[in-house]
Amino acid sequence: MNAFLPADILFPEVESMEKWAVIACDQFTSDPAYWDRVRKNAEGAPSTINLILPEAELGTEKEAEHTALINATMADYLKKNIFKTYPNALVYIERTLENGSVRPGLVGMVDLDAYDFSTGSTSAIRATERTVIERIPPRMRVRRDAPIELPHILMLCDDHDKVLIEPIAKNKDKLTKLYDFELMEGGNHIVGYLVDGAEAEAFNARLSEYSANVGKKYEGLNGVPMVFAVGDGNHSLATAKSCYEELKAQHPGEDLSNHPARFALVELESIHDDAQVFEPIHRVIVKCDPKALLAALEKEACAEGGFEVKWYIGEESGTVYLDKAKSQLAVGVLQGFLDAYLKENEGEIDYIHDDDALIGLAKQDNAIGFLLPAMEKSQLFRGVIADGILPRKTFSMGHSREKRYYLEGRKIK
Structure with a gap:
């Protein structure tokens, strides 16, 4: 069985799709006004804002209030039959980004x-990325009794x-x-097309071949093929996994x-698509002795x-040449050094x-900045396979408003 599969996808039949779809809950965490606008915009209409808990509301009085309402609202939406079920299906998506490029994706479910x-x-x-275990329990409180799931996970x-x-994109006019x-x-802008029947079967066949061969390019790196990497939403997928493991223990x-709890709905994207851009995240260390730090690094x-x-x-500026024997990525070498150095010396990293x-x-007093190169797309899988995980803040996939919006759903009870 493939690790990514067609699913029985729930799709809303509502008057306003704009009010229905809201951005991933882990965005605009320092901007509660964003979420207040979303709630006001969707007021009185079926909306996924009523089915999620924005992280901006964690630790506030809104957390308990909204958590209590989420599962009841899910049940109410199911009772009112606002969803149509598309069995054994995928959804092909084209998302227009801020720069005008179009990012394709495919919604289906992964085997946890x-x-x-x-x-x-x-x-x-x-x-x-490293999973912060403390971030999972608040999500489990929502998912544990939820009758449906809505994904913002990008695989x-x-x-x-x-x-x-x-191949699906080339045939979209027939969908x-x-x-x-x-x-x-x-x-x-976003457009979605139903992929089922022969198109879904053809995709499954192509995926089986991809899964069998993807590891060959990384032979010698731990020896175990990696089929998919979690790009965005790892803590949401980890929550689904934790709830599934809890269910098995019970x-x-x-x-x-x-x-149904064995699976989780996600959007699959290719790192090699032209619209998929990996942007570097640089390091600046302040409140330090910059020359001493540089000497230690060298x-x-x-x-x-x-x-x-x-x-x-x-x-001043210059160049260092970081030892490739220490990591598959420049950021891995630098972050490893900085983590160790800052445990023993003064300095704060941003x-x-x-x-x-x-x-x-870097022009302020007692500061040093490192301008990191963009990670090549081929380095993503290689880095995770070889090093076990990427250093935190290795790269950024697009801007906040380009993250996935909640649209499709799936029953998990």
Whole structure:
């Protein structure tokens, strides 16, 4: 069985898709006004804002209030039959981004038995970032008794030959269009098409071949093929996994192989699509002795022929060559050094997306900035397979408003 499968997908039959679809709950965490606008915009209409708990509301009085209402609202929506079920189906998506490019994706479900979020996992589906266990319980409180799930998880495949999703894109005019609208709050345009029957079967066949061959390009790196990487929403997928493991522990000896909780709905995307851009996240260290830090880095983590990384101290700048033997990625070498150095020395680290902002911050007293290269797409799978997990803040996949919006659902009870 493939690790990614067609699902019985729930799709809302509502008057306003714009009010229905809201952005991933882990966005705009420091901007509660964003979520207040979303609630006001969707007031009185069926909306996924009533089915999720924004992280901006964690630890506030709204958390308990909204958590209590979520599952009741899900049950109410099911009772009112606002969903139509598309059995054994996938949904092909085209999402327009801020720069006008179009990012394709495919909604289906993943097998949680093929996913392990622990560091050093050798499962077919792996996390790209370290999972913060403390972030899982609040999500479990929502999912544990929820009758349906709505995904904001973005799963990545290493489909260099573009054999998985692209054939569906070429035939989209023959597919049934499910939706075509503008997402709220500047999310831009989205179109979705139903993929079922022969098209879904053909995709499954292509996926089987991809899964069998994807590991060949990484032979010698732990020796265990990695089929998919979690791009966004790892903590949501980890929550689904934790709830499934909890269910198994509560029903020892029972066959749960066909239980809906074994699976989780996700959107699959290819790292090799032209619209998929990996942007580097730079490092600035403040309140430190910048020259001492640089000297220690050159002594402990550099080697001839290493990764080329620019540094900035005030008006000075230069280049270090980070030892490739220490990690598959430049950011891995640098972050490993900084983690150890800052345990023993003064300094505070911050993560900066913009090149000019990094250079500007490095001009302040007692600061040093490192301008990291963008991670090549081919390095994502290689880095996770070889190092077990990527360093935190390795790369960014697009801007906040380009994250997945909640649209499709699936019964998990």
